[in-house]
Amino acid sequence: MSFSIERYKEESRKVDVTGIAWEEVGSYPLSKGDLFCLHYMMDIENHVPLYLSHLLVTRACMDPILTAFLACWNYEELWHGENLGRLLNLYGIEFDTQDRIANVRANLGLQNSVSLLSTMAGSWLLKDFSAVYLTIGAINELSTLTGYGALIRKSGHPVLKDLLSRIIKDERRHYAFYYNSAKEWLSGNRRAQKVDRWMLDRVWVPVGQGVKTQEEVDALALYLFDDERGEEELLDLDAKIGRLPGLSGIKLMSRALYAARERVKRNPRWAWRLIEKEEWAIKAPKKSKVGALTGRRALAEEEEALSS
Ligand SMILES: [Fe+2]
Ligand SMILES: [Fe+2]
Secondary structure, three states, X not given: OOOOHHHHHHHOOOOOOOOOOHXXXXXXXXXXXXXXXXXXXXXXXXXHHHHHXXXXXXXXXXXXXXXXXXXXXXXXXXXXXXXXXXXXXXXXXXXXXXXXXXXXXXXXXXXXXXXXXXXXXXXXXXXXXXXXXXXXXXXHHHHHHHHHHHHHHHHOOHHHHHHHHHHXXXXXXXXXXXXXXXXXXXXXXXXXXXXXXXXHHHHOOOOOEOOEOHHHHHHHHHHHHOOHHHHHHHHHHHHHHOOOOOXXXXXXXXXXXXXXXXXXXXXXXXXXXXXXXXXXXXXXXXXXXXXXXXXXXXXXXXXXXXHO
16 A cells, blocks of 8 residues: 655545436435435544644654645545535535535534644654554544445445545555655654554544534444444454554554443433434524624624524
8 A cells, every 4th residue: 555645746636526326316315324424424524623723833843744745635525524514505405515514513612622722732742642643543444445345335325325435545645655655654662652642542542433423423433334244344453553653453443432332231211312303403502603703794794683
């Protein structure tokens, strides 16, 4: 698996959706589970620009190759979110993308600032922070593309399959960058390997957790991976990450699936109730209205005044 930053800079572009049969989106059904996953995935893709703010304050970003990658990566991820939103809208689910994104962000509250500050402090205190960050990047990209593959399989929706297959190609390039960069950092560096393993075993969480609750993360994991094939895919994913220096035998995504199963054992309605009740709408936070967050309030008030 090779990666050239020069080639990536030249070739990076928004996902090409030419020829996708958008007009047929509504002709095939999507289950409640499919819709739950699609909303989750869209929200996390749309969260990337904010996640980027966490990365740019770290020591890792002293590396110009990393910042060049992030500049292109951020743009590509934006279009993943846009296109997932487009598909949902065409399926008949109405929402305003900008409002939804603003609501997701407003619901993060104080936790976002705390996380930003601790990432910043951690990166400047830990010389090998980059190793951790790059490994987490590799896991996130690999679990994203594995999740998209699983959703293609679960949904059997041809248009969704076409879109996700194109997005997966981008995710593979992202994965290649993070994996190779992590490998480079970890090779022959025992201290970095120890820090990386220690952090992954203790602070790593599946992609999206933090923006999404534990129960939402579990719902996604159980819907996509709680069968023989799904479990195998997660074990395979862990094995791939385990090939990085110092990470042999590490269990991350499979461990997350087993933990989700345990929670369902204790409470059979856990996670599935979110899918059943179609709980993928994002409610506006009580205190800060979307308009107040985005500066569109004035515009809305103007429109109101004009219509009255
Ligand atoms: Fe993406
Ligand atoms: Fe990605």
